[in-house]
Amino acid sequence: MANIFSGIKPSGDLTLGNYIGAITNFVKLQDEHNCYFCVVDLHAITVPQDRADLKKRTKDIAALYLACGIDPKKATVFIQSEVPAHTQLGWLLECNTYIGELNRMTQFKDKAQKNGTDGLTSGLYTYPVLMAADILLYDSNLVPVGDDQKQHVEIARDIAVRFNNKYGETFILPETYAHKVGARIMDLQDPTKKMSKSDNDKGCILLLDDPKIIHKKIMSAITDSESIVKFDKENKPGISNLLTIYSKITNLTIEELEGKFVNANYGEFKKALADELVTFITPIQNRFNEIRNSKELDDILDEGAMIANQYANRKVQKVMKKIGLIRK
Ligand code: AMP
Ligand code: TRP
Numbered sequence: 001m002a003n004i005f006s007g008i009k010p011s012g013d014l015t016l017g018n019y020i021g022a023i024t025n026f027v028k029l030q031d032e033h034n035c036y037f038c039v040v041d042l043h044a045i046t047v048p049q050d051r052a053d054l055k056k057r058t059k060d061i062a063a064l065y066l067a068c069g070i071d072p073k074k075a076t077v078f079i080q081s082e083v084p085a086h087t088q089l090g091w092l093l094e095c096n097t098y099i100g101e102l103n104r105m106t107q108f109k110d111k112a113q114k115n116g117t118d119g120l121t122s123g124l125y126t127y128p129v130l131m132a133a134d135i136l137l138y139d140s141n142l143v144p145v146g147d148d149q150k151q152h153v154e155i156a157r158d159i160a161v162r163f164n165n166k167y168g169e170t171f172i173l174p175e176t177y178a179h180k181v182g183a184r185i186m187d188l189q190d191p192t193k194k195m196s197k198s199d200n201d202k203g204c205i206l207l208l209d210d211p212k213i214i215h216k217k218i219m220s221a222i223t224d225s226e227s228i229v230k231f232d233k234e235n236k237p238g239i240s241n242l243l244t245i246y247s248k249i250t251n252l253t254i255e256e257l258e259g260k261f262v263n264a265n266y267g268e269f270k271k272a273l274a275d276e277l278v279t280f281i282t283p284i285q286n287r288f289n290e291i292r293n294s295k296e297l298d299d300i301l302d303e304g305a306m307i308a309n310q311y312a313n314r315k316v317q318k319v320m321k322k323i324g325l326i327r328k
Helices: 016-029 051-067 085-094 099-103 106-115 122-137 147-167 211-219 237-250 254-260 266-291 295-323
Strands: 003-008 034-039 075-079 142-144 175-177
Touching: 003 016, 003 122, 016 034, 016 142, 016 237, 034 051, 034 295, 051 075, 051 266, 051 295, 075 295, 085 122, 085 295, 099 106, 099 122, 106 122, 106 147, 122 147, 122 295, 142 147, 147 175, 211 266, 237 254, 237 266
Parallel strands: 003 034, 003 142, 034 075, 142 175
Antiparallel strands: none
């Protein structure tokens, strides 16, 4: 039985990309492993957030975790800022991370290249270290994430190796757990770009989108002019992305889908996908509406914070002792 940690930040509404890339694996892993699934609100504030939106989204994501099938009897579900050990360990690890390492993080580099660094916070720069703390705090063996987070799991591993060499065995070395297909769901309007909640427009399906909107977004997805439903990432990125989505929500293989739609045009294929998506998302939305404002959700998050605090506090104490931050 392995320890598992993962998180999603409440900087926007949950997308189909989050679901397929990350949450499907959360649900899969919870049956066999010791899982911690967190709403990483402290990561969201690396960029400006509206207070009311942040508060709302944090609980929305927690409710969506449950609505998507995370079972609080099997996994610990909690809010990051309710477990202070994350920021404590974050600092201890920052003092064991090199600036050069952070400079190599592509996510930050891309942002800095686009707009310069003047408007960026130092929190955004050091956020991979807080993420390393999230992971290492729970002795996580596996970290289920989408493609874009692989580099951040690698730096967590590098920090753990360095710390262990310097202070003795302290941290488990974590590994990424990602899908072979589906680790990067692309934008429907620009299939060369990751589907992302920050570009909340026609290219991104939200888990709480109205069924009519879902239909519209799928029907207007960018495809090629060939009108053959076939997986070919290089030459047909739009159709390949839609096939990936279709496959992930129905459990039909790509080959099965190519066979099913061999005589169909793109309009027919898209309509079938939109119908499947609505069938798949409607029960999630219904469950979300049931639980979002319930006492049940608060009870689950209270209990989750208690369990996470117990584990995390013990770990931070061990780490402080190794460093020499100890009076007696
Ligand atoms: P974030 O919303 O950035 O906090 O991401 C939460 C999780 O969802 C991470 O594991 C991401 O890698 C994953 N994720 C986000 N967008 C996508 C996407 N378009 N395709 C696959 N996985 C994604
Ligand atoms: N940085 C991740 C993202 O942007 C979210 C995250 C924070 C995370 N801490 C984590 C993911 C720990 C996995 C494990 O998507």
